[in-house]
Amino acid sequence: MLDKLEKIFVPVAERLGKNKYLTAIRDGFLLTTPLLIVGSFFMLIANFPIPHWTEFWAQFFGENWTAFMSKPTNATFDIMAILAVLGIGYSFAGQLKIDKLAGAAVGVVAWFILMPFEVTDGDVTLSGIPLGWVGSKGIFVGIICAFLAVHIFAFVTKKGWVIKMPAGVPPTVTKSFAALVPSAIVMVVFFLINILFSLTSYGNAFDFVFLILQKPLMSLGNTLGAVLVAMGFQHLFWFFGINGGSIVGSIMQPILTPLSMENLAALGAGAALPNLVNQQFYDLFTTFGGCGSTLSMLIAMLIVCKSDRVKKLSKISFVPALFGINEPIVFGLPIVLNPLILVPFLLTPLVNILVSYFSMLSGLVPYCSGVNLPWTTPPIISGFLVTGWRGGLLQLILVCVGVMIYIPFVKMIDKQYLNEEKAAVEEEDDDISLDDLSFDDM
Numbered sequence: 001m002l003d004k005l006e007k008i009f010v011p012v013a014e015r016l017g018k019n020k021y022l023t024a025i026r027d028g029f030l031l032t033t034p035l036l037i038v039g040s041f042f043m044l045i046a047n048f049p050i051p052h053w054t055e056f057w058a059q060f061f062g063e064n065w066t067a068f069m070s071k072p073t074n075a076t077f078d079i080m081a082i083l084a085v086l087g088i089g090y091s092f093a094g095q096l097k098i099d100k101l102a103g104a105a106v107g108v109v110a111w112f113i114l115m116p117f118e119v120t121d122g123d124v125t126l127s128g129i130p131l132g133w134v135g136s137k138g139i140f141v142g143i144i145c146a147f148l149a150v151h152i153f154a155f156v157t158k159k160g161w162v163i164k165m166p167a168g169v170p171p172t173v174t175k176s177f178a179a180l181v182p183s184a185i186v187m188v189v190f191f192l193i194n195i196l197f198s199l200t201s202y203g204n205a206f207d208f209v210f211l212i213l214q215k216p217l218m219s220l221g222n223t224l225g226a227v228l229v230a231m232g233f234q235h236l237f238w239f240f241g242i243n244g245g246s247i248v249g250s251i252m253q254p255i256l257t258p259l260s261m262e263n264l265a266a267l268g269a270g271a272a273l274p275n276l277v278n279q280q281f282y283d284l285f286t287t288f289g290g291c292g293s294t295l296s297m298l299i300a301m302l303i304v305c306k307s308d309r310v311k312k313l314s315k316i317s318f319v320p321a322l323f324g325i326n327e328p329i330v331f332g333l334p335i336v337l338n339p340l341i342l343v344p345f346l347l348t349p350l351v352n353i354l355v356s357y358f359s360m361l362s363g364l365v366p367y368c369s370g371v372n373l374p375w376t377t378p379p380i381i382s383g384f385l386v387t388g389w390r391g392g393l394l395q396l397i398l399v400c401v402g403v404m405i406y407i408p409f410v411k412m413i414d415k416q417y418l419n420e421e422k423a424a425v426e427e428e429d430d431d432i433s434l435d436d437l438s439f440d441d442m
Helices: 002-017 020-046 053-061 065-077 080-095 100-114 136-158 171-178 180-198 205-221 224-239 244-269 279-284 291-304 308-322 327-332 339-361 381-387 389-430
Strands: 118-121 124-127
Touching: 020 065, 020 080, 020 136, 020 244, 053 065, 065 244, 080 100, 080 136, 100 136, 100 180, 136 180, 136 205, 136 244, 171 180, 180 205, 205 224, 205 244, 224 244, 224 279, 224 291, 224 339, 244 279, 279 381, 291 308, 291 327, 291 339, 291 389, 308 327, 308 389, 339 389, 381 389
Parallel strands: none
Antiparallel strands: 118 124
16 A cells, blocks of 8 residues: 555655746745744734733833834735745746846746736825735736746747857846847737736736636635645655655645735734634644654653654654754654554644634634744744734644644554564674683683
């Protein structure tokens, strides 16, 4: 059975892991991650999950102190799509072996050509860049524009339709003129696309993509089934030694991130949070200590295991697992291709999802606020910061439930290693050592 699964999933995972489109999306969002985390801290300070927090600080800094704290948040979240398009264009251009900066630039320009430069305030329409489209709402159009623009740029460049400068001209000038014709063709193509969309009932490409593609995908991603399927595939890939988070995350992040942004906007406005499932739910309430929720497994090992190998490995791996780093246990136990640990490795994250989902759906635990935290934030702390004390308590309960799931399987592994260690000691005792020989006996 394991061999059949390996033959199916490993080739698929390898192809997905090497897919240049998924890699570009992953790298593009990595550009936004540190800025969004910093911006989230300012939002967290303004909306810290402690009763009367805002009123307390208002005594010292005035009633509008939260508006000042939101400025860094707005400067990152409101333009996150620009950063994502830059990052995706840059990464994708590198994979197509063309100038990376040029790829990033044409991706952004193509995206802005399709953008409607109109801002509506009631019945008044003004010229300007709408913050909604340069924020999370514009992500999907940005992804499409980055890929298409860089593809066109690479095609024209590789055809040799470029202006070539004579020898001796500085390299930067040569690159600039070499990009002239490909950039012009990209802009003309997107200009024509913009005209075509203006003739439709949608009026522009942004409204078309948002209504036809992005909104349905966000609705699908905001479901229990979608998260269960994504998490299941992510852990199957990990079981075969392939980074499932990188593969599945590059697909889910463009769907889950806008859901988080909607929650964050509602948090800032003091409104009810609209989305139960979002990036923080997926990251912070499904696994603890890395893939497989291996923090629970390590605690189970520390409680019940007696073999030297498991005890030493669990002690070494425990502290890194608190911060979401579990490679020592994944490859050291190992978890990879170990049928004894497959069931709890797959089951524990799915149980975490189900318990978390229904706890939030019933109102026992608030929805995740959308505040971005570093992925190394330990459980309980992360739950408290995004949902309040009830989220931290839920994480603690889930870690304990995971310990109970892992214990029977950990015992089987420990028994196997104990037998191996006993056999090794017996074999060592049977070996003849020169140190045991004595000439006095001769």
